[in-house]
Amino acid sequence: MAPILTVKNLDKTYESGFQALKDINLNIEKGEIFALLGPNGAGKTTLISIICGIVNSTGGSVTVDGYDIVRDYRHTRSRIGLVPQELTRDAFETVWATVNFSRTLFGKPRDDAYLEKVLRDLSLWDKRNNQLRTLSGGMKRRLLIAKALSHEPSVLFLDEPTAGVDVELRQGMWETVEYLRETGVTVILTTHYIEEAELMADRIGVINQGEIILVENKRQLMKKLGQKQLVLQLREPLSSVPAGLAAYSLSLGDNGESLIYTYQTQSAQTGIDSLLQDLGEAGIRFTDLHTTQSSLEDIFLDLVNG
Numbered sequence: 669m670a671p672i673l674t675v676k677n678l679d680k681t682y683e684s685g686f687q688a689l690k691d692i693n694l695n696i697e698k699g700e701i702f703a704l705l706g707p708n709g710a711g712k713t714t715l716i717s718i719i720c721g722i723v724n725s726t727g728g729s730v731t732v733d734g735y736d737i738v739r740d741y742r743h744t745r746s747r748i749g750l751v752p753q754e755l756t757r758d759a760f761e762t763v764w765a766t767v768n769f770s771r772t773l774f775g776k777p778r779d780d781a782y783l784e785k786v787l788r789d790l791s792l793w794d795k796r797n798n799q800l801r802t803l804s805g806g807m808k809r810r811l812l813i814a815k816a817l818s819h820e821p822s823v824l825f826l827d828e829p830t831a832g833v834d835v836e837l838r839q840g841m842w843e844t845v846e847y848l849r850e851t852g853v854t855v856i857l858t859t860h861y862i863e864e865a866e867l868m869a870d871r872i873g874v875i876n877q878g879e880i881i882l883v884e885n886k887r888q889l890m891k892k893l894g895q896k897q898l899v900l901q902l903r904e905p906l907s908s909v910p911a912g913l914a915a916y917s918l919s920l921g922d923n924g925e926s927l928i929y930t931y932q933t934q935s936a937q938t939g940i941d942s943l944l945q946d947l948g949e950a951g952i953r954f955t956d957l958h959t960t961q962s963s964l965e966d967i968f969l970d971l972v973n974g
């Protein structure tokens with residue numbers, strides 16, 4: 669199946685001369701949830717703004733559903749929904765008027781049944797006659813999504829969907845993204861919260877200093893770049909790692925009460941069996957053991973720090 673979004677050799681140099689994007693290439697498949705991760709200033713907003721037609725690129729091309737974002741602007745814009753971080757509409761307007769107006773902006777015919785479904789699905793139907801100023805923070809965020817869905821886009825951009833919201837609201841937002849997945853909308857989200865990408869995304873792209881440094885299926889990424897640690901709780905504490913075990917990547921934890929072995933998850937031979945055997949021969953006994961796996965956060969920091 670052809671990708672829903674194709675970015676080819678995209679460049680952006682701002683008028684100041686600053687190059688914010690360098691030769692970006694990216695394909696997004698229909699129906700996937702893609703998380704774009706990157707530190708502050710990496711170029712996430714610039715990339716999304718170009719795709720949504722808010723900023724002009726200085727090289728390369730972007731197509732949405734086969735349409736070019738410059739040449740076929742109307743086609744691409746109507747296929748894209750952008751969920752910004754904040755509501756900018758009139759606080760005295762009602763929920764219903766807001767979503768209705770958004771739909772007409774894209775020249776779509778009125779469709780009350782569709783808008784009712786969106787509002788019901790996002791638990792806003794009861795609030796349809798409320799003025800925006802009377803909504804809670806969580807409702808406002810959901811309304812932003814309803815607004816972006818009002819013209820039935822096939823790709824939805826969520827820019828930092830949970831920036832600055834409390835834990836409960838974040839969880840609500842994650843549920844909403846699950847709902848979007850079920851409706852078949854392709855979702856591209858930017859986030860600083862790695863935990864969020866780990867939880868929601870199918871694939872992850874990492875952008876740093878204007879370059880995409882990695883695009884990978886989330887599970888494969890964690891398997892490929894992840895490290896595991898085997899922690900052995902020692903019967904007798906050690907003051908240093910015995911010289912005879914220098915060949916292993918070992919360190920001491922808990923003031924010498926535990927021995928930590930770090931290994932790569934993707935290697936065929938983890939070395940655990942020979943380590944356990946060598947420990948036995950060295951007379952080192954343990955009372956308990958467990959393993960820990962590096963998080964996406966560890967992987968991300970390793971990548972960005974080169």
Ligand SMILES: Nc1ncnc2c1ncn2[C@@H]1O[C@H](COP(=O)(O)OP(=O)(O)OP(=O)(O)O)[C@@H](O)[C@H]1O
Binds near residue numbers: 687707710715
């Ligand atoms: N209008 C502009 N003129 C000049 N430079 C800009 C302009 N807009 C953005 N930049 C620069 O481009 C780089 C990328 O910015 P961008 O906002 O895309 O990053 P980001 O990854 O979205 O960051 P954040 O996570 O902080 O929102 C930054 O160094 C920024 O200062």
